[in-house]
Amino acid sequence: RIEAVIIQTKKGPAAVKAGMVIDATGDGDVAFAAGVPYEQGRETDGLCQPGTVSVRLAGADPKVLLENGDMLSEIGRVFKQDYRAGKTGLACKRQDLPFGRLTNGGQISYVNYACAYGIDPTDISDLTRGEIECRKYDIDIWKYLKTHFEALKNIEIASIAPEIGFRDSRRIEGLYKLTIDDMESNRHFDDVIAVFPRFYDMLSPDANMDGDGRVEGKGYVGHIFEPVVDKRSFEIPYRSLLPVNVRNLIVAGRCI
Numbered sequence: 001r002i003e004a005v006i007i008q009t010k011k012g013p014a015a016v017k018a019g020m021v022i023d024a025t026g027d028g029d030v031a032f033a034a035g036v037p038y039e040q041g042r043e044t045d046g047l048c049q050p051g052t053v054s055v056r057l058a059g060a061d062p063k064v065l066l067e068n069g070d071m072l073s074e075i076g077r078v079f080k081q082d083y084r085a086g087k088t089g090l091a092c093k094r095q096d097l098p099f100g101r102l103t104n105g106g107q108i109s110y111v112n113y114a115c116a117y118g119i120d121p122t123d124i125s126d127l128t129r130g131e132i133e134c135r136k137y138d139i140d141i142w143k144y145l146k147t148h149f150e151a152l153k154n155i156e157i158a159s160i161a162p163e164i165g166f167r168d169s170r171r172i173e174g175l176y177k178l179t180i181d182d183m184e185s186n187r188h189f190d191d192v193i194a195v196f197p198r199f200y201d202m203l204s205p206d207a208n209m210d211g212d213g214r215v216e217g218k219g220y221v222g223h224i225f226e227p228v229v230d231k232r233s234f235e236i237p238y239r240s241l242l243p244v245n246v247r248n249l250i251v252a253g254r255c256i
Contacts, residue, residue, distance in 0.1 A: 001247050002034055021249050027122055028170040028255035036243040037173040038255075040122070042219055047205035049219075050094075050115035051127075051164040053134035055142065057108040058158040064151035065102055072099040072108070075149055090144060092137040093117055093207035107158060111145075114138045117207050121169035130164045167203065170255050176239035178256065180215065189237035198232035200224045 004015040023030035028038060041048045065071040076097040082088050083095050092115060100109030114137035116130035138160055145152045181187075183198065200215050202224035211222020218224075240256045243249050 002249055005030055019248060023249060023251045023255070024253055026169070026253045026255060028172045028251055031172045031243050031246070031249060031251055031255070032170060034246050034249060036246060036249070038170045039173070040170050042205055044220060047118065048121055048169055049167045049203040049205055050117045050207070051119045051121065051130040051134065051166050052112060053114045053131070053138060053164050054110040054112045054161045055114065055138040056110055056158040057142065057155045058106060059154040059156045060102065060106040060108055061151040061154070062102055062104055062106050071151065072102060088144060090140050092140065095207070095209045111141060113141045115203065116164065117205070121166040127164065134164055135160065168254055172243050172251055172255050174240045174256060175242045175244060176237050178236060178240050183234035186232060186234055189235050191238040192235040193238045193241070194236040195233050196236070197228045198234055199228050200226045
């Protein structure tokens, strides 16, 4: 049982007592400190998905980009083709170039490109390296887009994400472990607390993009991307939020 959680404040450490503790750190930090068993990364090598730092651009020419359909998608296609041909000269290993919404004022809401691979999201030295790498990659992709595409020649960096983000890190051992089979079969749980469309989007942990994106690949060969199909969905049971061995702890977020 957790008697208190010790946090660091501006006036030093403080012990916060509670009858029930909810760990919403995303990394399962409280569960980890309480000794809850966990897994991390993929089974073969422990690699997690890369850390990302998105950048927002302004100054694009919406007239040129929109008059011939979705030109941002075409730019992404050209980028991937040039990357695989070794023509981009960019250091980041990411091979695709996802764009967010283009506004009428010429703002691209995000470019989700900068990726730092081989990062342990729970290691402070790795986090520092990832922050530095990704910000360099954001500058690189800004310069690349300005140089190679007429409609983007006047773009400026409007903002960069304040912190590197991750899609997975620690996965605590819960009273129940949700599996791919559960999700694929749309298994019903009596203690369901969330329902989500059947959808997979996993970045390749090692930058290998040779796979076909199917969930059967489990991220070992390339990425996983399968869009929403008809009305298929999956459920998350409450038991998967309850760690083993600790009576008054619930986790939330990617660490289930």
